[in-house]
Amino acid sequence: MDEINRSSLKTIAQELNLSISTVSRVVNGTGKISAATRKKVMKALEKHQYVPNQIARSLKTNETMTVGVIVPDIADYFATVIKGVDAVLASKEYSIILVDTNEQPEKEHHYMRLLYEKRIDGLLLATVDPEENKWITEYKKKNIPIVFFDNEPVTSEKCDAVMLDNIKASAMVVNHLAEMGHKNIAIICGERSESTAKERSDGFRIAMKNKRLPVDLALIKEGSFHLESGYQSMVELLNNRKEHPFTAVYATSYKMTCGAIKAMREFNLRYPDDIALVGFDFIDEYGLIEPSITSIIQPVRNIGCVLASRLLESMQNNKKHVEEDVYTVTQTIRLPPELKVGASSNKRI
Amino acid sequence: MDEINRSSLKTIAQELNLSISTVSRVVNGTGKISAATRKKVMKALEKHQYVPNQIARSLKTNETMTVGVIVPDIADYFATVIKGVDAVLASKEYSIILVDTNEQPEKEHHYMRLLYEKRIDGLLLATVDPEENKWITEYKKKNIPIVFFDNEPVTSEKCDAVMLDNIKASAMVVNHLAEMGHKNIAIICGERSESTAKERSDGFRIAMKNKRLPVDLALIKEGSFHLESGYQSMVELLNNRKEHPFTAVYATSYKMTCGAIKAMREFNLRYPDDIALVGFDFIDEYGLIEPSITSIIQPVRNIGCVLASRLLESMQNNKKHVEEDVYTVTQTIRLPPELKVGASSNKRI
DNA sequence: TTGAAAGCGTTACCAG
DNA sequence: CTGGTAACGCTTTCAA
Numbered sequence: 001m002d003e004i005n006r007s008s009l010k011t012i013a014q015e016l017n018l019s020i021s022t023v024s025r026v027v028n029g030t031g032k033i034s035a036a037t038r039k040k041v042m043k044a045l046e047k048h049q050y051v052p053n054q055i056a057r058s059l060k061t062n063e064t065m066t067v068g069v070i071v072p073d074i075a076d077y078f079a080t081v082i083k084g085v086d087a088v089l090a091s092k093e094y095s096i097i098l099v100d101t102n103e104q105p106e107k108e109h110h111y112m113r114l115l116y117e118k119r120i121d122g123l124l125l126a127t128v129d130p131e132e133n134k135w136i137t138e139y140k141k142k143n144i145p146i147v148f149f150d151n152e153p154v155t156s157e158k159c160d161a162v163m164l165d166n167i168k169a170s171a172m173v174v175n176h177l178a179e180m181g182h183k184n185i186a187i188i189c190g191e192r193s194e195s196t197a198k199e200r201s202d203g204f205r206i207a208m209k210n211k212r213l214p215v216d217l218a219l220i221k222e223g224s225f226h227l228e229s230g231y232q233s234m235v236e237l238l239n240n241r242k243e244h245p246f247t248a249v250y251a252t253s254y255k256m257t258c259g260a261i262k263a264m265r266e267f268n269l270r271y272p273d274d275i276a277l278v279g280f281d282f283i284d285e286y287g288l289i290e291p292s293i294t295s296i297i298q299p300v301r302n303i304g305c306v307l308a309s310r311l312l313e314s315m316q317n318n319k320k321h322v323e324e325d326v327y328t329v330t331q332t333i334r335l336p337p338e339l340k341v342g343a344s345s346n347k348r349i
Numbered sequence: 350m351d352e353i354n355r356s357s358l359k360t361i362a363q364e365l366n367l368s369i370s371t372v373s374r375v376v377n378g379t380g381k382i383s384a385a386t387r388k389k390v391m392k393a394l395e396k397h398q399y400v401p402n403q404i405a406r407s408l409k410t411n412e413t414m415t416v417g418v419i420v421p422d423i424a425d426y427f428a429t430v431i432k433g434v435d436a437v438l439a440s441k442e443y444s445i446i447l448v449d450t451n452e453q454p455e456k457e458h459h460y461m462r463l464l465y466e467k468r469i470d471g472l473l474l475a476t477v478d479p480e481e482n483k484w485i486t487e488y489k490k491k492n493i494p495i496v497f498f499d500n501e502p503v504t505s506e507k508c509d510a511v512m513l514d515n516i517k518a519s520a521m522v523v524n525h526l527a528e529m530g531h532k533n534i535a536i537i538c539g540e541r542s543e544s545t546a547k548e549r550s551d552g553f554r555i556a557m558k559n560k561r562l563p564v565d566l567a568l569i570k571e572g573s574f575h576l577e578s579g580y581q582s583m584v585e586l587l588n589n590r591k592e593h594p595f596t597a598v599y600a601t602s603y604k605m606t607c608g609a610i611k612a613m614r615e616f617n618l619r620y621p622d623d624i625a626l627v628g629f630d631f632i633d634e635y636g637l638i639e640p641s642i643t644s645i646i647q648p649v650r651n652i653g654c655v656l657a658s659r660l661l662e663s664m665q666n667n668k669k670h671v672e673e674d675v676y677t678v679t680q681t682i683r684l685p686p687e688l689k690v691g692a693s694s695n696k697r698i
Numbered sequence: 699t700t701g702a703a704a705g706c707g708t709t710a711c712c713a714g
Numbered sequence: 715c716t717g718g719t720a721a722c723g724c725t726t727t728c729a730a
Contacts, residue, residue, distance in 0.1 A: 056707030075428040098447040258635040286607040405723035
């Protein structure tokens with residue numbers, strides 16, 4: 001039959017015959033307080049197990065110490081990005097409201113509004129909506145910092161963004177394969193409406209040209225970043241192999257890489273002997289897959305850390321009412337990928 | 350040079366020469382409002398792009414529409430649990446504050462306090478702290494519902510919990526292996542301070558006895574649920590194989606399973622031919638690993654859904670001020686595991 | 699159908 | 715050093 005116990009400054013103040021202000025001051029360690037009252041108050045605080053009400057505080061201070069994070073799928077590499085974000089943000093006493101949109105662009109607006117209702121101090125957004133503009137403008141108007149990641153935003157607003165250097169990623173892949181003696185390289189990419197897909201694809205063409213390798217359009221497959229699409233693309237490539245021969249294939253997402261592997265197995269083809277394979281985001285932490293797969297690896301945790309740091313900065317500037325034109329300087333940060341060379345491509349032809 | 354735009358009920362009310370109450374009523378659709386004023390207000394709301402301030406609302410209503418979720422590691426199978434939680438909770442307009450403790454029990458208290466400061470309406474807690482008691486009691490006193498998952502809580506408070514039926518999981522493994530003709534079965538388990546580890550281990554012994562199979566203590570390895578530990582345990586088992594022979598091994602976590610595989614490879618042993626292997630949480634979604642590994646699979650998404658539903662119920666009861674003894678009825682829900690039989694054990698000896 | 703006012707728990711300013 | 719008071723934005727009761 002315990003009493004429900006939710007003490008407030010008032011409770012404590014009344015019990016001690018002190019003013020709320022005084023109690024507030026010792027809680028926050030602000031202002032000058034006599035040692036005697038401080039001790040008295042501390043004891044009462046302890047006795048009542050006082051815990052400040054951040055809601056009330058937020059109402060007053062216009063700061064919730066909370067940031068929103070919107071991702072298309074937590075059970076993806078985003079989980080590790082979030083770990084990085086969380087590490088940085090938690091150290092500054094911020095917490096994260098996490099939203100998973102299940103890759104449904106239409107949900108983004110709804111959640112952005114919900115988060116705004118909760119008065120988040122900042123937003124990290126991995127959008128999959130090619131028309132994310134509307135709510136972005138709203139946020140800008142409300143003066144809430146946003147940092148984009150994964151896909152580059154299409155909005156015309158100036159925005160911060162942290163992304164992988166996808167152009168470079170494709171260059172690394174092409175250069176590596178070229179070094180191994182490959183000339184005819186196929187690529188399996190996602191939808192060009194997503195900047196990640198577009199950049200990986202464009203980067204591929206650029207790198208091929210730089211290496212003076214032939215770009216055969218029939219070897220450039222566009223799909224949707226999913227297993228089924230990767231599988232389908234690979235099947236088509238293999239079926240057309242006589243007319244459009246290739247010796248290496250570059251799959252530009254984790255799921256597509258899996259799909260490509262699946263197709264190759266069905267065709268009874270082995271890597272690297274029959275076809276060299278380079279994947280994307282293919283992390284086999286414990287080396288269970290043999291032969292091991294060469295893959296572009298994103299610095300996922302670091303992406304999270306950089307994201308969080310950038311957001312912290314913006315939120316800080318916001319507080320300090322930094323002059324607008326100083327504040328408005330935005331950055332697009334591109335982090336370098338790593339090419340982890342495994343057996344699947346590590347053979348000179 | 351846009352104005353920063355944060356309209357409130359007051360802004361609207363003043364512009365329209367109406368009272369705040371009236372505007373509030375049309376925002377919430379409560380009370381009786383004349384069609385005329387409603388229309389007028391709606392228009393102003395739209396014009397100002399009014400978005401209610403949930404912080405202020407929360408202060409008044411004592412509801413934040415937010416629940417805390419504490420997990421040891423998001424980049425684990427918890428990601429999928431959270432997806433389930435999120436799906437259910439989001440449909441009721443709740444959002445999730447996510448905390449990753451990095452498996453450090455000492456952080457749990459700190460975060461529980463932080464979340465309480467934010468006045469979450471409920472908490473989902475996957476604790477790894479064998480002494481999580483203190484703050485639990487606090488939450489109970491504050492009348493905030495908690496639902497545990499993964500590990501069973503040790504607190505003496507009555508609590509809700511949703512867990513895998515670990516005893517049954519081990520029974521399924523033993524029965525399967527027994528059917529395949531195995532008699533000497535080794536098990537690699539985690540620390541008994543975590544209930545998951547304890548139950549999997551106990552379940553194993555019980556099932557062995559039920560099947561009248563010999564329980565050789567030297568074949569029961571205790572470690573820490575991590576790769577290194579799984580590896581180490583397997584190495585020891587293999588080194589003692591002459592004195593303590595076994596034909597099958599059961600690894601009780603994902604990482605341990607990977608460790609065991611690693612050790613077997615180093616010893617040049619193949620499954621199922623040399624030793625049969627059954628793992629835990631070993632999901633190879635795209636069937637990339639060959640031969641495929643038999644494993645206990647948790648209904649991860651469903652765990653999340655059940656968790657969220659249970660919490661919603663408690664929060665609901667809380668609101669309705671249900672009489673204490675009705676409210677206090679708590680449940681421990683055990684969800685059934687699945688044994689996904691792969692090649693690694695699917696051979697009669 | 700509408701308005702006035704109290705109050706949720708804080709912070710911060712101004713007096714003393 | 716301490717107290718009083720206004721204000722943050724909202725909901726809700728009571729009156730009109």
